[in-house]
Amino acid sequence: MAYQAEYIWIDGTEPSPLMRSKTKIIKDGKEPGIWGFDGSSTNQATGDNSDCVLRPVFTCPDPLRGPDDILVLCEVLTVDMRPHPTNSRAKLKAVVNKYKSFEPMFGLEQEYTFMKDNHPLGWPENGYPAPQGPYYCGVGGDQMPGRDIVEAHTLACLEAGLAIEGTNAEVMMGQWEFQIGAIGPLEVSDQLWIARWLLFRIAEDFGVFATLDAKPMLGDWNGAGCHTNFSTNAMREDGGWKHIIAGCEAIGKKVDEHIENYGVGIELRLTGQHETAHYTKFSYGVSDRGASIRIPWQVYKDKKGYLEDRRPNANMDPYKVTRVIVNTVCEAASTAPAKKAAPAKKAAKKAAKRR
Numbered sequence: 001m002a003y004q005a006e007y008i009w010i011d012g013t014e015p016s017p018l019m020r021s022k023t024k025i026i027k028d029g030k031e032p033g034i035w036g037f038d039g040s041s042t043n044q045a046t047g048d049n050s051d052c053v054l055r056p057v058f059t060c061p062d063p064l065r066g067p068d069d070i071l072v073l074c075e076v077l078t079v080d081m082r083p084h085p086t087n088s089r090a091k092l093k094a095v096v097n098k099y100k101s102f103e104p105m106f107g108l109e110q111e112y113t114f115m116k117d118n119h120p121l122g123w124p125e126n127g128y129p130a131p132q133g134p135y136y137c138g139v140g141g142d143q144m145p146g147r148d149i150v151e152a153h154t155l156a157c158l159e160a161g162l163a164i165e166g167t168n169a170e171v172m173m174g175q176w177e178f179q180i181g182a183i184g185p186l187e188v189s190d191q192l193w194i195a196r197w198l199l200f201r202i203a204e205d206f207g208v209f210a211t212l213d214a215k216p217m218l219g220d221w222n223g224a225g226c227h228t229n230f231s232t233n234a235m236r237e238d239g240g241w242k243h244i245i246a247g248c249e250a251i252g253k254k255v256d257e258h259i260e261n262y263g264v265g266i267e268l269r270l271t272g273q274h275e276t277a278h279y280t281k282f283s284y285g286v287s288d289r290g291a292s293i294r295i296p297w298q299v300y301k302d303k304k305g306y307l308e309d310r311r312p313n314a315n316m317d318p319y320k321v322t323r324v325i326v327n328t329v330c331e332a333a334s335t336a337p338a339k340k341a342a343p344a345k346k347a348a349k350k351a352a353k354r355r
Contacts, residue, residue: 004069005032006062007054008197009076012043012086015264016212016315019197024072032056032072044076044086052084053077058190063159064201071160071197073190088319089189095323096185099330105236106188106322107165107181107229107306111314112199113174113216114146115209120174120217121145129173132222136171144169149206150176156198162191171222171274182229182306185326189318214265214313223269223276224314230325231306232333240304243333247307248284248293250332251325255282258328261320263313270311279311 008021020042026032039045039052054074062069076084083090096104114121122145123129130143138144150167157164157178165179178199180192196212203210215223234243251258259266259279270279277283277292284293284307286300292311299305312321 001028001068002026003028004062004065005059005072006065006070007032007035007056007072007074008194009037009054009074010086010088010193010317012039012084014043017086017317018042019193019200021197032059032070034077035074039076039084044084051079053079053081057089058194060160060162060194063156063198071194073194088317088323089186092185092189092319092323092326095327099326099334102326102330102333103233104185104322104326104330105182105231105306106185106325107179108188108192108318109177109179109225109227109229110192110195110212111170111175111177111224111226112210112212113172113224114149114176114203115174115211115216116207120172121208122174131220132171132173135169135173135175137168143173145174146176146208149203149208149210150178152205153195153199153202154178156202157195160194160198162195163188164195170224172217175216175222175224182231185322189322192318212313212315214263214315215268218268220274222274223265225269225276225310226263226312226314226316226318226321228309228312228321228325229306230309230322230329232329234333235306236304238304241299244295244299244305244307246333246336247329248295250329251293251309252282252284253332254324254328255280258309258324259311261316261324262311263316265315266311266313269313276310 002025005024005026006021010017011020035054038050040047040050044052055077056072057075058073059070062071075089076087154167163183167178170177181188199210266279270276272278275289283291285291286295287297294308
């Protein structure tokens, strides 16, 4: 019996790409192969040379159609089988291969906002809801709109076999979060794109739209980010503290390059308010949600673990973010001379002064 394969890819829309998908019917026993599409309709080609190629890179069960059907995430190629200019996955793969001995791992915290009738779900048609305060991890009545969609999305991610770690309501009404990881850079990026597609597709059934806009509501409201947790094997092992601090220092030397790859609207979200550091400044600190990079208290206690870059936007491309972090930290670790690590308390004080 034939089955349905939903081919999913990232288009060339600017400044933020959109997700596209179409269904292919595949004969029983056959694997999903390459497929074509009209790139002139996805901002990836011109009408006189419109063909582009989809090459499967990740497949999983389709939780919406049934156990016999699959979701197929694809990278985009030109007809000569080279990575398309919009294919950011290929660039990440090259960096991962270069630094595979570091065994980099990521956990991504995807925030998003449900929208209906041009305002966040649950907000009054005119005016604003009660100020932020009760919504983060809240419960109760009309204060937590969208929970039924979140539950459906979480179940779908589990049935698809994705590495979803949890979900929670966020600080602004109508805003939620799910987490994917901790797994390798290519794996976490592929799975985040699939989880995003499932979110968008399930929201359709509820008559709402899930946006990844970094600042969906201007004013005294939290923006939406994708906090990025990162570690190498050296960070995770005993003595990892010095490698975590070295990673923070390395990232701090390439602020502009990282910000350029962290998503559209960064200047609207990273203002220095609403649990953010200003996008033009860099800092790191233990338990500091106002720093560019937060080092969790448990990591400080254990002197090993990971760091959390809080700057990437909700609309960031995970292939770009994981690539720039791996490249920056692992390149610095490969070339830096060995030196004694700063004591934990001293490093935390240094970070505070830099703010």
